[in-house]
Amino acid sequence: MFPRVALQRVGGRLASTANAARHYATSSASGPVSFGLNDDQRAIDELSRTFAQEKIVPAAAELDRTMEYPWAILKEAHAAGLMNTHVPEEYGGAGLGMVECAIVSENLGFGCTGVQTAIEANGLAEAPLIVGASHELKMKYLGRMGETPLVASYAVTEPGAGSDVAGIKTKAVKEGDKFVINGTKMWHSTNSGHANWFFVLAVTDPSAGVKGLTGFVVDADTPGITPGRKEINMGQRCSDTRMVTFQDVVVPQENVIGAVGEGFKLAMKAFDITRPLVAAGAVGLAQRALEEATKYAQERKTMGKAIIDHQGVAFMLADMAVNAEAARALVWKSAWVKDAGQRNSYYASMAKLYASRAAVENASMGVQVFGGIGFNTEMPMEKLYRDSKIFELYEGTSQIQRLVISRHLPALYPA
Structure with missing residues (x-):
């Protein structure tokens, strides 16, 4: 058993380290640069490395063969504190710094990048909320991720809009105090077949280019959301990629992340x-x-x-x-x-x-x-x-x- 609570305590100590680094980085003082890990970072490295060796490596080949979603491993990773690592402690995460999160991701990727992608795609969906959502949205959606082994999905790219984000066709039309979303997402929507909620980027002002895009958090059980079949990819086959259709999906105004028109900026941050x-x-x-x-x-x-x-x-x-x-x-x-x-x-x-x-x-x-x-x-x-x-x-x-x-x-x- 890997102590999730212990890892969260480590995260709390690392928060003060990050604050010190922030002060130092913006000052004009010079000082030594070290690639050595401190005691907390070594503990995180050992925890995640051991987890990868004992839990992921032995299962990786079979997961690749069956293409089965790695729910059992994700549940153990959640219990170990190795999911939601960059979510602030206030919202139920480990509250680790980016360096510590990178150590965890490398070790998980060493074990199997299909498993690592399932975990990291979860983090990708959470990131727009971390950088731009209201306190209430963070408490509601990030908070539940810490309480229960859940995954979320980042629904941005589409069959005809990958790198060209401005080419997104999914629309969100304001109707009273709600938005109605219609469109199709594809490829980047990892975890979509198992998601508890989606980060959705949609067009709210077709005349404004990327400034007409808005980010929403959408519960996966909202009527009108239909996941397609699991896509069979060349590699990382245990991760879950599938088309998701949004047909007349009603989303309350309070589920807008940031402000209307700030969706592209949120996605880039x-x-x-x-x-x-x-x-x-x-x-x-x-x-x-x-x-x-x-x-x-x-x-x-x-x-x-x-x-x-x-x-x-x-x-x-x-x-x-x-x-x-x-x-x-x-x-x-x-x-x-x-x-x-x-x-x-x-x-x-x-x-x-x-x-x-x-x-x-x-x-x-x-x-x-x-x-x-x-x-x-x-x-x-x-x-x-x-x-x-x-x-x-x-x-x-x-x-x-x-x-x-x-x-x-x-x-x-x-x-």
């Missing part, structure tokens, strides 16, 4: 929280590929010696090690900047871009180290290879991350 954590999951996969390949390379012998002693293999392992370490450093930088109270969009996109590439490259090189047997479903590398690709697609494609990064450059380096 949410990414500042979630992109570092998605990137951390990618680091977990990159690290898993490195460890599996290194162990195999020491056991497998050709031409009279272990293949790790052949330069061609050794150099691939070296590149994999660099990928994992460099990606982790960017993730921690983006998380630290957020904990310091600064806008981290620039670093969050860097972390997401680089960690996604590290995951794909490490999985590919891992298969190469295993050779022909790495292509077989009995070996872990085959699953890691399939699981890795989605990191370059969801929560903003790698091209979108480059766009975000490039648009920050003129301000950083003016002509």
Whole structure:
């Protein structure tokens, strides 16, 4: 049993650490920078690492084969305090800082990124409420997530609107003191078949572009919501992706998050929280590929010696090690900047871009180290290879991350 209450107490101590970091980051004083974990962070690392090794790793292959939603693991993760980690304690979460959340996400991703995605998608739905909802909405919807093992879904992308958020067609029409939502969501709506509630982005003013988008929190049992069939994806098959149709779904005015027309801004601010954590999951996969390949390379012998002693293999392992370490450093930088109270969009996109590439490259090189047997479903590398690709697609494609990064450059380096 993993003590959820104990983890929440750790979160309380970390809140004061984050406040100190915020003061330091905005001051002009200089001081040492450390990559060492403090006692609380080491405890969180050990907790989440042990959970991944004991609960996730043994179940991962079977979950991939059956594509079964990992409810049993999610319930244990909830009891251990490893869900809702960035939700403030006031609203029933662990109240951890971003660095601590990144440590948890990496370890969960090491175990299985399908499970990690189910947990992180929950966090993605919660993030717009954290950054923009009223106290009452936070208490009602975030509060219940801490009390009971529940999941939520982020319903933003559509069959014809992925990276092009301005292309959203789902509409919310004001009728008295309510809104009526009609439209279809797809792909990004992970957990939608099991969600207790949805964050929904809809058009409230078709003439205003992204300023005409509004965010809503919508109970999943509201009449008119119809989840479609589970989509069978290339990888991360135990996570749940399906089309969701909203037909004349009535939502009360008080379920508007922030103000009417602020939905796009909320969604983008949410990414500042979630992109570092998605990137951390990618680091977990990159690290898993490195460890599996290194162990195999020491056991497998050709031409009279272990293949790790052949330069061609050794150099691939070296590149994999660099990928994992460099990606982790960017993730921690983006998380630290957020904990310091600064806008981290620039670093969050860097972390997401680089960690996604590290995951794909490490999985590919891992298969190469295993050779022909790495292509077989009995070996872990085959699953890691399939699981890795989605990191370059969801929560903003790698091209979108480059766009975000490039648009920050003129301000950083003016002509």
